[in-house]
Amino acid sequence: MNKTSANAAIINDVLVLYELSLAIGTALEPQKNCEGFLNILQARKNIPQAAVWVRPELLSAGSGSELTLLYANPRRSFNAHDLQDVMHPFARVAGSQRPLLIEADSIEAGMIRGERSPAVGTFILYPLAQLGVLELYSTSTSLSARSVNQLKSVVDKFAASLTGSLSHARLQQAEALLKRSEQKYRTLVENLPQRFFIKDINSHYISCSKNYADDLGTTPEALVGRNDHDFFPAYIAEAFQRDDKRIMSRGTTEDIDEIIVFDGEERLIHTVKAPARDEKGQITGVLGMFWDVTEQKKAREQMARLVASVEHAQDAIIISDLDSRMLYVNPAFESMTGFSAAEAVGLYTKIMRSGRHPRSFYVEMLETVRQGNVWRGEMIIKCKDGSFRYVERNVAPVLDESGNIICQVNIQRDITEHKKMEEQLLQSQKMESLGTLVGGVAHEFNNALAGMTGRLFLLKSKTSALPSALYDIEMVEQLCFRSADMVRQMLAFARKSPLQKKDVDLTAFVKETFKLHRLSIPENIDLHTAFAAQSLPVHGDVTQIQQIVINLLNNARDAVSEKQHPEITLEISAFTPDAAFLEAHPEGGGRSYAHLTVSDNGCGISEKKLQHIFDPFYTTKEVGKGTGLGLSMVYGACAMHGGYVDVVSSQGTGTSMHVYLPLLETEIRKASAAFMRAVAGQGETVLLVDDEEMLRSKGKAVLEALGYVVLEAPDGLQAVEMFAAHQHDIRLVLM
Template sequence: MEINLNDRILISEDKLNHKFQTFHIPCNFFDILPDMSFVVDSKFNILHCNNTASEFFQLSKSEFVNKNFLTLIAEEKREEFESNFQTAVIEGINQQFESAFVADKQKKFVQIIISPFYKNVKTNLSENRDRLCFIFARDISLQKEKELDLVRFANVAEYTVNPLEITDVDGKIIYVNPAFERSSGYTREELIGKNPNIFSSHKHPKEFWMNMWETIKQGKVWIGEVINRRKDGQLFYTDLLISPIIDNNGKLIGYFGIHRDKTEQKKLEQQLIHAQKMESIGLLAAGLAHEVGNPLASISSLVQVIQRTNKDEFTNQKLELIKSQINRISKIIRDLVNFSRQSTYELQSTEINKVLRSAIEIARVSKKAKGIKFIEEYDPNIPVLYLVPDQLQQVFLNILINAIDALCIDVNRMVYFTSNPQIVSKTFKDENKVYISISDNGIGIPDSAIDKIFDPFYTTKKVGEGTGLGLWVSYNIIKSFQGEIQVNSSEGEGTTFTIILPINLVSTE
């Protein structure tokens, strides 16, 4: 079936006359169009369709004739379609919108254009009874599916716990998800347009990154463990997978990186290794203390005998030096013995604030501390805990003494690292834990030393000024209380030690 269609274009107008140019369109012309096309009257009756529409709905052209166009529209979209159709018919203005067809019982999304025209060229513009409409429809189901996939991916990317980043081919960041912001400490605005080397910890050699770039530039997936640095300077560890992004033409357009944050896992591994090392050292210390202690006692006795009988002043000075070094060794051995065996101290109801205040009073007496301001902030609601107060005081003193040493550069001239040296001690709690923090604004701990400070015999002090056992002893005491010690330090700015004790140690008395 074929019908001839006339349309007219307004080429000029004045108050009295409208001049139109009329043209003739054969309906079979629309069969060459790739999109579906229909001719529909003002009552939604289909007068004609092209081959694309026939194939889409699996209906012959004759089956379409006089079929109500609304029956092709998905039910929930019909009201919107009618509104747009009536606007096109009444106002003579093209309407473009998205809708949905139902073909073979399946919903198909389409882009629709309704374009009105006249069947009778002599009809007055105000009369609609002879107005027909072209309806052009393009199947956008695949596009919609891609958009839906994109929405799904966007939601996965935004809400996953794994840090994600996307870069262009030059390695500049074009997207990061909220998890990446949390892990890195940077905001999205700070990262867009930057190179990922902003996180560099300088822990990997150049060859490591060269291998990564060679792999992904070949269109291959690269997997490795990386150590990055947060905005606040702390290290964070991730398993990183980088995949090239390839477009439909096989062209490389960027890279997609997904991280699995394993910082906490690394901390637990380091704590386990440290605990095992401490256990081994404890066993060694027990034997060492016995083997060294006996001959040392003999040497000490001989020195004292010689001192009593010797009249030479020079010899006595040297003997006194030997005696002081023996006392130093003896102290180290006592510390080793104390922490290589189970404590014999009895657990007692302990007021944390009282013990800390007492430790601070002792630390104040030090000559080095005379120019230091001590700031104390106590939470009055700290519960009484069931532990060993003497040992806890020793922990506080060890940390306070280290803080004083970090502030005092020259005790003889009373020279301090900063013009306003201070030590701030605080206690606070949450639902399950008690926190004691001791902060100084001293010289700080170098990054190279931060992982070693709880090792026995490790010290950054001058020879003779420290045994390197204070923090090791403190670590073991707090560990015996089922707690932990955390340290946060910036070289040149200061150090904060935080002692965390579980509230399940509350006294039952």
């Protein structure tokens, strides 16, 4: 090359460098910066390929040892080189910070491109300070060190310019992220129901949420620089500022509940205040957030009342899922069933099934609820201890906002005592009805018997000379007396027979009655007695009390007739009502009783028959062995004495009859016995009053047979008139 050509080449190189220098920094955007510089370089230096590789953290693409492709002309797909591979050309250039020439057909060239490299030419790698590597490919195979070094200075300037571009890009990116973040949080704050504010160290507002400014009737911009005195009454503003000062002085966050008046209504406000700090941790003011919790408080109070009501409810409450698995039970459930909440929750309600209802009963209940209806009914449940209780149960579905059934609520009330009282009432009403019927029949029957016995009395006096007829008359008379005895028992049941009460030592009386009746009990029966040591005074009719003892002993005798080792026990003792007695007889408290018990080990009575044993004419004995009036008489006699009769029986084991008669509070006075005897008349006048003509006729005949003069009156009015007319003659009035 001659001197002229050499000078021209130098001038050309200088012009290229000058042009490249002018292209550096013409654009802030990194890719545009690269494009402006490399387009000139590629055009002036015959470089068909160029690429800029930078560290990933400079592009906010993370961190690592691989270089990331920032710019390439022409574009390429291979975009990473690992600097940890010390043999990699990029690693060597980045480490030495000096340019590196690599033949295109070498192995190292393949490491640069990662794809088929050009067959001829040279790769020139320049360090870009701490940014990365500039990769150039030239078709020339004879590049001089001088030409490579000439570009080094301008490449260094490009690296400095690119540093600025990348920093600017990162700043723009950070600003965009910050703006998006601010917008995101601003959107969040503006759409939350809570109110937000920031105050400076003097409690002047710096910023606030729009909803808070709306509440104060202003805008967030207009609120800046103002304080609480501009919007609230003095006492509220001063309280707010005292809170601010306390929080800033302590440097702690506080939760504050306070009541303010808003639109004339008291509202409960919950506020959270915290100290605001700068980047050095110095307190610069107060951050605040508050919201109206009035409705939440009301809801909590309502929920608390609801929970307390459920917890203290006397009815058992069960919440279960659609398969009847229990999710919650209240304390009343625990008391009623004996199952604790810990035991019951998670189990199915069928643990309370008593076996007294068919499967269809429970299926119908479940289907009713699943159809969205309320099931109501009575049922028997089985408790943990095996006992049974009557309950009234309501089962209702619970719906969500969409109308779907989410669970069911069971409310069950224990009606066991109610059922017992209902049964007692029904029994009482039945006995009262039967008593009315039996009393009416017995009264009419008694009148007929009275007429018959009177006529038989007269007939006997007329047939004294006919022994065979007199025998028949006496047999009929005995049948009448037997029938009269049945009538007395019927009237005792109906509580319509007249009582002749007096004070009686029941202990002594039962002893005497037992002695008299002992002979009627077969000797093969073991008799046991247990009589109270003290006297038990009662006020009663000795005939009825005696009949009570005799009837109970007779029933016990008949009950053990088929037993191999029959036993009967007669006991009498003082009794003070206990809980079991008062449960059966709530009105029987406040007094003591004489307790008479007759027990046997006989055949017992079935539960079904127990319901009828006090019914008149009901008997469990064989035909011809009982009238069915014995226990009816006992029941009626006890009731007429203000007492009670209970029965405890188990079929195949035996029966115990318990009679309770009220005790007197004073000792029995001993009285002399008085005896009555019939006295024949001597023409005295007797006024006989009765509305039954047959009875008047019979009575008149008997009295006249005894030597009396008889005046008759069919009713009270005529009796008064007749007595007024014959008052000096009448010696006796029979009514």
